[in-house]
Amino acid sequence: MCTPLRLGIAGLGTVGVGVLRIVQRQAALLSARTGREITISAVSARSRDRDRGVRISDYAWEDDPVALARRDDVDVFVELMGGSDGPSKAATEAAIAAGKDVVTANKALLAMHGQALAEAAEAADVSIRYEAGVAGGIPCIKALGESLAGNEITRVMGVMNGTCNYILTRMQDAGLDYQTVFAECEELGYLEADPTLDVGGIDAGHKLALLVSLAFGTRVDYGALQIEGIEKITITDIEQASDMGYRIKLLGVAQKTGRGIDARMSPCLVPALSPLGQLEGPMNMIVFEGDSIGQVVLRGAGAGEGPTASAVLGDICDLARGHRQPIFGIPSSDLVPGERAARSAPAPYYMRMELADKPGALAKIATVLGDAGVSIDRMRQYGHESATAPVLIVTHKVQSDDLVRAVEAMESTGVLASAPVAIRIEEV
Amino acid sequence: MCTPLRLGIAGLGTVGVGVLRIVQRQAALLSARTGREITISAVSARSRDRDRGVRISDYAWEDDPVALARRDDVDVFVELMGGSDGPSKAATEAAIAAGKDVVTANKALLAMHGQALAEAAEAADVSIRYEAGVAGGIPCIKALGESLAGNEITRVMGVMNGTCNYILTRMQDAGLDYQTVFAECEELGYLEADPTLDVGGIDAGHKLALLVSLAFGTRVDYGALQIEGIEKITITDIEQASDMGYRIKLLGVAQKTGRGIDARMSPCLVPALSPLGQLEGPMNMIVFEGDSIGQVVLRGAGAGEGPTASAVLGDICDLARGHRQPIFGIPSSDLVPGERAARSAPAPYYMRMELADKPGALAKIATVLGDAGVSIDRMRQYGHESATAPVLIVTHKVQSDDLVRAVEAMESTGVLASAPVAIRIEEV
Numbered sequence: 001m002c003t004p005l006r007l008g009i010a011g012l013g014t015v016g017v018g019v020l021r022i023v024q025r026q027a028a029l030l031s032a033r034t035g036r037e038i039t040i041s042a043v044s045a046r047s048r049d050r051d052r053g054v055r056i057s058d059y060a061w062e063d064d065p066v067a068l069a070r071r072d073d074v075d076v077f078v079e080l081m082g083g084s085d086g087p088s089k090a091a092t093e094a095a096i097a098a099g100k101d102v103v104t105a106n107k108a109l110l111a112m113h114g115q116a117l118a119e120a121a122e123a124a125d126v127s128i129r130y131e132a133g134v135a136g137g138i139p140c141i142k143a144l145g146e147s148l149a150g151n152e153i154t155r156v157m158g159v160m161n162g163t164c165n166y167i168l169t170r171m172q173d174a175g176l177d178y179q180t181v182f183a184e185c186e187e188l189g190y191l192e193a194d195p196t197l198d199v200g201g202i203d204a205g206h207k208l209a210l211l212v213s214l215a216f217g218t219r220v221d222y223g224a225l226q227i228e229g230i231e232k233i234t235i236t237d238i239e240q241a242s243d244m245g246y247r248i249k250l251l252g253v254a255q256k257t258g259r260g261i262d263a264r265m266s267p268c269l270v271p272a273l274s275p276l277g278q279l280e281g282p283m284n285m286i287v288f289e290g291d292s293i294g295q296v297v298l299r300g301a302g303a304g305e306g307p308t309a310s311a312v313l314g315d316i317c318d319l320a321r322g323h324r325q326p327i328f329g330i331p332s333s334d335l336v337p338g339e340r341a342a343r344s345a346p347a348p349y350y351m352r353m354e355l356a357d358k359p360g361a362l363a364k365i366a367t368v369l370g371d372a373g374v375s376i377d378r379m380r381q382y383g384h385e386s387a388t389a390p391v392l393i394v395t396h397k398v399q400s401d402d403l404v405r406a407v408e409a410m411e412s413t414g415v416l417a418s419a420p421v422a423i424r425i426e427e428v
Numbered sequence: 429m430c431t432p433l434r435l436g437i438a439g440l441g442t443v444g445v446g447v448l449r450i451v452q453r454q455a456a457l458l459s460a461r462t463g464r465e466i467t468i469s470a471v472s473a474r475s476r477d478r479d480r481g482v483r484i485s486d487y488a489w490e491d492d493p494v495a496l497a498r499r500d501d502v503d504v505f506v507e508l509m510g511g512s513d514g515p516s517k518a519a520t521e522a523a524i525a526a527g528k529d530v531v532t533a534n535k536a537l538l539a540m541h542g543q544a545l546a547e548a549a550e551a552a553d554v555s556i557r558y559e560a561g562v563a564g565g566i567p568c569i570k571a572l573g574e575s576l577a578g579n580e581i582t583r584v585m586g587v588m589n590g591t592c593n594y595i596l597t598r599m600q601d602a603g604l605d606y607q608t609v610f611a612e613c614e615e616l617g618y619l620e621a622d623p624t625l626d627v628g629g630i631d632a633g634h635k636l637a638l639l640v641s642l643a644f645g646t647r648v649d650y651g652a653l654q655i656e657g658i659e660k661i662t663i664t665d666i667e668q669a670s671d672m673g674y675r676i677k678l679l680g681v682a683q684k685t686g687r688g689i690d691a692r693m694s695p696c697l698v699p700a701l702s703p704l705g706q707l708e709g710p711m712n713m714i715v716f717e718g719d720s721i722g723q724v725v726l727r728g729a730g731a732g733e734g735p736t737a738s739a740v741l742g743d744i745c746d747l748a749r750g751h752r753q754p755i756f757g758i759p760s761s762d763l764v765p766g767e768r769a770a771r772s773a774p775a776p777y778y779m780r781m782e783l784a785d786k787p788g789a790l791a792k793i794a795t796v797l798g799d800a801g802v803s804i805d806r807m808r809q810y811g812h813e814s815a816t817a818p819v820l821i822v823t824h825k826v827q828s829d830d831l832v833r834a835v836e837a838m839e840s841t842g843v844l845a846s847a848p849v850a851i852r853i854e855e856v
Contacts, residue, residue: 022578022720032645032758033577131575137721139567139575147559147567149461150450150741217460275727278706292450292734292741293565299703300724310720313578323751330460 004037005320006073008100010065010091011080012045012052015105015132018309019078020054030313034320041073069095076101076319078312084108096120096128103315105132105308111206114213114220118332128327129315134207135160137307138300139314140286144214145329151290153215155255157428160265161204162282162302163190164230164250169280172242177235190282200229201250205265208252212263213328215288216256218338220328228266237352237421240392241269244378246350246425247277253426260339268426269350275299276428287428346397347427348377353410353420354388355381361415362391368413372406374398388417394425432465433748434501436528438493438519439508440473440480443533443560446737447506448482458741462748469501497523504529504747506740512536524548524556531743533560533736539634542641542648546760556755557743562635563588565735566728567742568714572642573757579718581643583683585856588693589632590710590730591618592658592678597708600670605663618710628657629678633693636680640691641756643716644684646766648756656694665780665849668820669697672806674778674853675705681854688767696854697778703727704856715856774825775855776805781838781848782816783809789843790819796841800834802826816845822853 007023009016023030023040030038042060044067062068069077069091077095079102081088088109095102096117104110110117110130121128131141135158144153159165163185170181182199185191197203209222230250241248246269254263270276275297279285284302289295301307328335355361362381369376378394395403407420435451437444451458451468458466470488472495490496497505497519505523507530509516516537523530524545532538538545538558549556559569563586572581587593591613598609610627613619625631637650658678669676674697682691698704703725707713712730717723729735756763783789790809797804806822823831835848 018720026578026580029580030578032762033754035759137724139571139724142570142575143567146746147570147742148738149745150454150458150738152454152457273706275703275706278701278703290738292446292738294729294732294735296565296567296726296728298724298726301722304722306720307722310576310578310718313720314575317577318574321751321753323749325749326461331463334460 002036004039005316006039006041006075007078007316008042008068008071008074008076009040009078009080010044010068011082012043012056013080014305015308015312016045016080017052017054018305019080019312020056022309022313024055030317034317036320038316038320042068042071044068065091066094069100070098074100076103076316078316079104079106080312082106082108084112089113092117093120096124096126099124099126101126101319102128103312103319104128104130105312107133107203107206107210111209111220111222114210114328115332115335118327121327122332127319127324129318130210131315132308132311134210135284135286136300136302136304137310138284138286138298138302139311140211140298141214142314143296143298144211144288145325148288148290148293151292153288153290155253155289156211156215156287157276157426158252158286159249159276159279159284160207160252160286160302161198161250162284163198164204165279166190166282167199168230168233168238168248168250171235172238172247175235178231178233196229199231201227201265204250204252208254208263208265212254212261212338213335215254216261216338217330217335218261219335221338224261224263224338224340226264226266230267232421233267237423240352241350242272244394245272246270247272248423249276249279251276251426255345257341257343257345260341262341262344264344266424268424270426270428274428344400346399348397348425349395349403350423350425351393351395351420353391354417355391356415356417357387357389358415364413364415365391365410368409369406372409373402374406430464432467433744434467434469434503435506435744436470436496436499436502436504437468437506437508438472438496439510440471440484441508442733443736443740444473444508445480445482446733447508447740448484450737450741452483458745462745464748466744466748470496470499472496493519494522497528498526502528504531504744506744507532507534508740510534510536512540517541520545521548524552524554527552527554529554529747530556531740531747532556532558533740535561535631535634535638539637539648539650542638542756543760543763546755549755550760555747555752557746558638559743560736560739562638563712563714564728564730564732565738566712566714566726566730567739568639568726569642570742571724571726572639572716573753576716576718576721579720581716581718583681583717584639584643584715585704585854586680586714587677587704587707587712588635588680588714588730589626589678590712591626592632593707594618594710595627596658596661596666596676596678599663600666600675603663606659606661624657627659629655629693632678632680636682636691636693640682640689640766641763643682644689644766645758645763646689647763649766652689652691652766652768654692654694658695660849661695665851668780669778670700672822673700674698675700676851677704677707679704679854683773685769685771685773688769690769690772692772694852696852698854698856702856772828774827776825776853777823777831778851778853779821779823779848781819782845783819784843784845785815785817786843792841792843793819793838796837797834800837801830802834
């Protein structure tokens with residue numbers, strides 16, 4: 001049996017408490033599986049005295065996470081505070097500088113400063129592991145970085161924010177509009193303090209940025225992603241999509257194109273009967289496609305004490321076993337800038353609009369679509385009692401630039417009562 | 429950059445050829461990701477001259493896989509011959525004795541001789557890795573042994589034989605009987621040379637035996653599993669199950685009970701809308717449940733050149749990075765005998781029978797079921813024109829012993845036209 005692996009844990013919220021519970025409850029299992037005792041030397045959090053329902057009196061206390069990160073009796077700094085800057089960044093940098101390995105659940109920190117942190121970690125010959133940062137308990141970082149190491153990755157997809165998936169499936173199941181379900185979620189405490197992180201697609205975008213880097217060997221670059229949230233999705237969209245055999249998901253999609261990487265986190269229509277379409281409630285799902293493996297799908301809880309702490313412990317056990325590898329799959333000096341693709345891969349689109357109820361309105365729309373090179377697969381005009389007529393169009397595959405031009409042309413016809421909605425249909 | 433990792437590959441069937449293709453095509457990617465060049469020193473197969481559509485002239489040839497395993501220029505022996513004994517066993521033992529790491533896709537070998545091989549490997553300080561042996565491209569061995577290392581595993585489930593899943597879904601989709609679909613599969617070359625390995629549940633049982641050991645820290649013991657194939661599943665069972673919202677799957681299930689481990693590979697009814705119920709065609713799915721993670725589901729291709737070779741390469745890359753851990757999760761000396769559970773966890777059952785069409789027959793069956801402590805959830809008697817009446821019963825949860833007693837009592841009533849069919853309904 002080797003020397004113990006000693007942890008310093010910064011952040012005692014839901015996940016931190018979960019990690020403490022596992023280390024305490026499963027000590028025998030962890031040491032049998034890793035050949036080392038896994039111990040906690042010290043902890044740090046905002047308030048020392050809060051009752052968290054877990055014993056912390058055996059551990060040294062640090063008010064300052066930076067001091068925790070530098071302690072001589074800490075081998076692995078476990079960062080569970082969150083936030084892309086401030087104390088979490090300072091403490092992570094301090095840990096690296098002090099030669100400690102880092103295990104983190106902080107996707108925002110890595111999405112914003114991943115390249116610099118990876119370079120610092122390699123210079124200090126330490127590891128940064130972040131399985132818990134992406135899709136909670138789903139072992140997607142390990143699957144992508146290790147199991148699929150023999151593959152050229154062709155596409156990464158996923159539902160990576162459980163709250164958004166809960167909102168969209170709740171809207172569908174109960175026939176409720178977005179505002180009502182959003183209010184329910186606020187009441188239930190499902191949303192981040194700044195809900196835009198969830199419903200604006202930012203949190204999910206941070207996760208996608210990390211997957212893109214690991215999948216394609218590019219520098220982490222959150223700014224290269226197209227991010228769009230679910231705030232504009234209406235119950236009408238959900239119901240019409242459902243009528244046509246689709247579900248609407250906040251979907252991350254990344255693939256290599258001829259020029260650059262096309263990476264988007266945005267609402268998409270997916271077939272109702274596909275694994276992604278069938279994902280209900282607050283679950284997460286990650287889909288990897290590679291030149292050898294074809295497609296592999298991973299499904300599980302994307303958040304919560306147990307699942308996220310499980311992921312943290314998986315990383316800790318790997319470090320206890322001495323497993324090390326580059327943070328984003330290849331040495332940070334070999335990561336290339338992830339040039340943003342000039343255009344997305346062509347895809348069919350769902351479009352919804354309100355037409356002025358005048359003779360020839362529909363013909364005008366059909367004409368400008370045709371002129372823009374957008375060909376129509378299906379079109380429906382719904383019965384109505386108001387002065388405007390709801391119209392739904394599903395296009396054949398179209399270049400995103402052509403679609404943008406078509407939407408502009410449609411708006412210039414003067415027959416639209418409001419700006420049309422266009423949602424990509426992703427082939428899964 | 430370290431020294432190259434040199435492979436010796438025994439077996440140039442579908443998977444072996446797939447491994448050669450990846451090593452040749454993705455050389456740059458593999459060395460970027462592992463920091464080492466991955467090369468092939470020598471290969472071995474039954475016939476040297478067969479055209480396999482892949483270049484082998486650069487590699488030394490060995491007629492004898494044992495000689496290949498012992499070569500000085502081989503670091504990792506890659507065993508892709510198959511078979512639980514004979515050359516694959518001899519060559520694997522020779523590789524271990526010669527101090528080589530082993531990567532294998534051979535579940536039969538490990539299911540039969542896993543404990544002895546693990547002990548030999550630990551004594552020689554080498555690794556045996558077998559991701560490709562269980563569920564093809566799905567990274568389930570890594571997920572269970574590494575990602576979930578912080579969990580006490582509570583249940584393992586899975587569809588692990590794509591051919592059986594293809595047969596069952598083809599029967600359902602086309603309304604064909606078992607014999608017809610079996611004949612189709614023979615014609616298409618989907619079946620093993622000895623088809624009992626597939627349809628008898630043996631191949632899937634080998635895989636389950638490995639997962640059980642890794643999940644519960646027990647010695648690999650294929651003999652402790654209950655194995656039942658799909659040969660007796662009729663189109664009637666499939667249609668009736670479907671009517672009630674279920675699908676029939678050849679499902680592996682393993683869980684700890686109060687006394688011993690309950691591990692079965694057998695046809696089960698699962699809810700049609702669950703991920704397992706929705707798995708169609710030749711795909712595989714593995715479900716893990718742990719005390720922290722809750723449930724995680726992995727889905728992918730369970731066989732085929734690309735997916736299986738991808739799993740082999742994942743293991744090779746781990747070895748190139750120097751990652752090592754005990755073969756079945758904990759040191760082989762700590763693995764305990766996997767006592768077979770005295771009884772399975774209670775479950776509802778689906779039962780189908782033909783009753784003699786006489787007054788009082790149904791009452792007799794209901795009475796003996798009640799006497800045996802089996803309570804009925806749903807019962808249907810179908811219209812019929814023959815002398816016997818088809819009856820279908822879904823029970824409430826029942827101990828398997830009680831069910832066996834009930835079936836015996838039913839048979840002794842004299843009102844059954846043939847032995848009843850009973851299939852477990854697994855809660856997923």
